[in-house]
Amino acid sequence: MLARNFLQLSNIAIRGLTLVSKFLLIFFLARFLEPAELGVYGLLVATVGYSLYLLGFDFYTYSTRELLKRKRQEWGGLLKAQGALILILYAIFLPPLSLIFINDLLPMSVFGWFFVLLILEHINQELGRLLVAVSEQLCASLVLFLRSGLWAVLVAGLMFYRPDMRNLDVVFAAWTLGGLAALVLGVLRVRSMGLSGWRQQIDWVWIIKGLKVALALLVATLAIRGVFTLDRYWFQELAGLEVLGAYVLFMGISMALMSFLDAGIFAFIYPGLISAYQQKNEVGFRRGMLKLMLQTVCLSGAFALIALLVIGPLLAWLDKPLYSEQQGLFIWILLATVLYAIGMIPHYGLYAQGRDRPIIYSHVVSLIVFVLATWSFAQHWPHLAVPLGLCVSFFCVLCWKSWSFHRLTPAPYRLFQS
Structure with a gap:
């Protein structure tokens, strides 16, 4: 022991x-x-x-x-x-x-x-x-x-x-x-x-069978990861390579939230959600979802507050004027990350039930929404277009997954009983 x-x-x-x-x-x-x-x-x-x-x-x-x-x-x-x-x-x-x-x-x-x-x-x-x-x-x-x-x-x-x-x-x-x-x-x-x-x-038959199973989830993964790759190239095109350095810094700070959530909350809670749903444990599933929601929201809120308080002194310590000049970017990048993090609450609720289809659809739509939103914002605010596009995209994903979770989850398993 x-x-x-x-x-x-x-x-x-x-x-x-x-x-x-x-x-x-x-x-x-x-x-x-x-x-x-x-x-x-x-x-x-x-x-x-x-x-x-x-x-x-x-x-x-x-x-x-x-x-x-x-x-x-x-x-x-x-x-x-x-x-x-x-x-x-x-x-x-x-x-x-x-x-x-x-x-x-x-x-x-x-x-x-x-x-x-x-x-x-x-x-x-x-x-x-x-x-x-x-x-x-x-x-x-x-x-x-x-x-x-x-x-x-x-x-x-x-x-x-x-x-x-x-x-x-x-x-x-x-x-x-x-x-x-x-x-x-x-x-x-x-x-x-x-x-x-x-x-x-x-065993080529086994390989082909596996490719058919993995392909649907791969499409969803490529779409959502495409957002996190296209954003840097698009930002470079709109603002230049030097300002991209500030974007990479702010994104690195913000995405630390997802690393902490993955390691400290998601990895511990979602296996229990899967087990509770498979065992038809309605109370256990609801408790797991409530725990997931409270911990994710509290950690995201605390992270955002601390990040906003320390970003100024941190940029002063870096002693690179360019980063301080672009500090306004950080608020929007942080907001996009928080929206993405909160969207993982219904995501794991759906995943635990084996409801992969709304997850796949929402990820594909996220890339389309990101492209359209960023292109629209670029006409008026080129330096903010990419982080604003991320905010719109991840807000749409949050709404899609939340509605899908409410609609597809059997009533006794829903977090909020109607």
């Missing part, structure tokens, strides 16, 4: 360190890099994050369930089949991604870093998901810490003591080393499981 509690506390501590490291990294980069360099960093991070979905196709949503239904003697064959699919997806999507540089969406100076980091991030992401699925949470957290946390702390310290190291190449090199360390740890842990079935022939 003590050993189990120790492992849980260790897991939470490592996850917390990773979140704090990622949260602080953006501040140190804003302090030590020029705004234009921070803008390039933000573009590359967003593009890598979006491209991951093309390389993985969200196939894990199918393969994870399949692994847990099979005996471990069969896991090697399933992982081999998923590996074959990934190689095909690499061959299909990696060459066209070069168009990002041919069309000058990203500078050629980060061409090599982009593809190295993309492949490392994807393999580590899949390894992390596999480790979580087989209840190796502590190892999965260590892999995440190596790929996202430790290197961020080290590069911040290096830049602090070595002014000659304050450039993007150092940042990307540290990120690469962190990814390689995570890859080694993940591969060694999977090998130690002694999985068998690797000599089985690749």
Whole structure:
């Protein structure tokens, strides 16, 4: 019992360190890099994050369930089949991604870093998901810490003591080393499981069946992630690369809210919602939804209040006049993030019931609304068009999911009884 509690506390501590490291990294980069360099960093991070979905196709949503239904003697064959699919997806999507540089969406100076980091991030992401699925949470957290946390702390310290190291190449090199360390740890842990079935022939029927299952959710994911990628490129077009640096900084601060919610609230509550609904526990489901709503709203409100109070002193500490001049952007970016966070309340309520269709539709519509709203605002307020477009888009998603939750949820399970 003590050993189990120790492992849980260790897991939470490592996850917390990773979140704090990622949260602080953006501040140190804003302090030590020029705004234009921070803008390039933000573009590359967003593009890598979006491209991951093309390389993985969200196939894990199918393969994870399949692994847990099979005996471990069969896991090697399933992982081999998923590996074959990934190689095909690499061959299909990696060459066209070069168009990002041919069309000058990203500078050629980060061409090599982009593809190295993309492949490392994807393999580590899949390894992390596999480790979580087989209840190796502590190892999965260590892999995440190596790929996202430790290197961020080290590069911040290096830049602090070595002014000659304050450039993007150092940042990307540290990120690469962190990814390689995570890859080694993940591969060694999977090998130690002694999985068998690797000599089985690749089951293409299984792969095709999985693609059909994953495709619908992939469309929704690409749509909502498309909003978080298109926003940076569109903002650069409207305001320039230097001002994009301020946008990336403010977005990094605001999206820390989602990281804290994911790790501290959503991950603990939504499994209970699924269990309560499957067991037809009406009271348990309503209590879970009430807990989800109260904690999400309270944390979002507290985060927003603190962020508004500290943003001024923080920008003064950064000592970059450009960031202080663009402080008005922060309010709208923070509002968009809070709307997105509150929209996750009905999202998890629907997800727990297996109601995927309204989630998919709302995410697709979010991208359409974002494009139309941003284009309209750009005619009058070009510098504010993107954050205002985000606000409108996420407000529409919040309304859609809330109405869908009320309409589709059986009356005894509704949060508010009519």
